[in-house]
Structure formats: structure tokens, C-alpha cells
Amino acid sequence: MYVIAAYDVSVERITKVHALLGQYLHRKQNSLFEGELTKSKLEELKIKLENMIDLGTDKVIIYCLPSISILDKICIGQQSDEKMMIM
Amino acid sequence: MYVIAAYDVSVERITKVHALLGQYLHRKQNSLFEGELTKSKLEELKIKLENMIDLGTDKVIIYCLPSISILDKICIGQQSDEKMMIM
Numbered sequence: 295m296y297v298i299a300a301y302d303v304s305v306e307r308i309t310k311v312h313a314l315l316g317q318y319l320h321r322k323q324n325s326l327f328e329g330e331l332t333k334s335k336l337e338e339l340k341i342k343l344e345n346m347i348d349l350g351t352d353k354v355i356i357y358c359l360p361s362i363s364i365l366d367k368i369c370i371g372q373q374s375d376e377k378m379m380i381m
Numbered sequence: 382m383y384v385i386a387a388y389d390v391s392v393e394r395i396t397k398v399h400a401l402l403g404q405y406l407h408r409k410q411n412s413l414f415e416g417e418l419t420k421s422k423l424e425e426l427k428i429k430l431e432n433m434i435d436l437g438t439d440k441v442i443i444y445c446l447p448s449i450s451i452l453d454k455i456c457i458g459q460q461s462d463e464k465m466m467i468m
Contacts, residue, residue, distance in 0.1 A: 298444065300387060302410035302459075323389035323440060325412065343457050353410060353459040357385065357444075357452055364451060365444055370430050372389075372440040 296362040297336060299327045303352035311354070314342055330362070383449040384423060386414045390439035398441070401429055417449070 299319060303311050312325075318339045319327035331339070336358070343354050359365060386406060388398050399412075405426045406414035418426070423445065430441050446452060 298385065300410055300413045322442060323387055326387045326442065340455065340457060347458050349458045351459060354457045355409060355413065356455040356457070358455065359452065365446060368427065368443040368445065370427060370441045371434050371436045372438060
């Protein structure tokens with residue numbers, strides 16, 4: 295499946311959460327990651343995140359899509375590995 | 382269509398970009414927004430973002446999906462309007 299993950303965590307956990315997500319997905323913005331994951335790898339990542347973050351103050355949202363093909367992605371600004379769209 | 386938008390902009394433009402996205406979408410994290418948008422409203426938002434950000438240093442990614450029904454969303458941690466999943 296195709297996964298988009300975004301984190302919003304306290305500053306003392308940013309480095310660890312960032313590094314963990316980077317092991318499974320590709321970084322697209324400071325706190326935004328994307329990539330293909332199997333169901334088992336996603337479960338593994340969820341358990342690691344749950345053990346790593348403070349569930350009362352931190353938050354990670356993971357969007358799961360059956361395929362990247364249904365996703366239309368628009369990137370405005372700073373060009374990285376994304377297609378830049380000038381409207 | 383259903384839209385997910387994430388920004389990564391210089392600190393001096395955060396407030397403006399945050400406020401603009403908040404006019405069109407619902408805030409889900411500090412720099413993450415979601416919501417239903419018509420094609421014309423999305424075009425309007427894209428133009429405003431392009432005029433607001435520094436295209437050389439800032440970045441906004443907008444993911445467009447035909448429907449929210451194809452999106453499986455997992456929220457780990459801080460409970461807001463999202464369903465919290467404990468694995």
C-alpha cells in the first residue's frame with residue numbers, strides 16, 4: 295500500500311521520530327514522509343511509533359492508500375524530487 | 382475531491398500560510414490540513430499559495446484524492462477530532 299505519514303511531536307522526540315520514519319519511508323518535508331509499505335511493515339512502524347511518542351501530547355497521522363496511482367500530487371515551491379507545478 | 386495539504390515554509394511566512402490553508406481546509410496538525418474542495422476552490426488556493434510563498438525556499442504539497450472513502454487513516458497519539466488507534 296502507499297503511505298503518507300506526518301508527525302507533530304515535542305522537540306525532544308523529533309530526531310528519534312524523524313529517524314524512525316526515515317527507516318520505512320521517504321522524507322518529503324520536515325515532518326512529512328511517503329512510500330510503499332507492506333501491511334506487516336506498517337504494523338511494525340505503528341508499534342514502534344506508539345512506543346516512542348508521548349501519546350498524550352504527540353501525534354502521528356498515517357494515511358494509507360491502496361495504490362499511488364489514485365493520488366494526484368501537487369507540489370508548489372522548493373523543488374526536490376517532486377514535480378514542481380507553476381500555475 | 383478530498384485534499385491533504387502540508388506546508389514547510391520559512392518562519393516569517395508560517396502564520397500567513399497557516400491562515401490561508403485554514404480558510405479552505407481543516408487543521409489536523411501544526412502544518413497539516415485536510416478537507417473537501419471543489420476543483421475551482423483548489424485552483425484558487427494553489428494560486429494564492431504560489432503568490433504567498435517563496436518558491437525557492439518554501440514548499441507546500443497538496444495530495445488530491447477522488448474521495449475520502451479510499452483513504453484509511455490511522456492516528457497515533459494526541460486525540461483531537463481523529464479516531465485514536467491503540468495497537
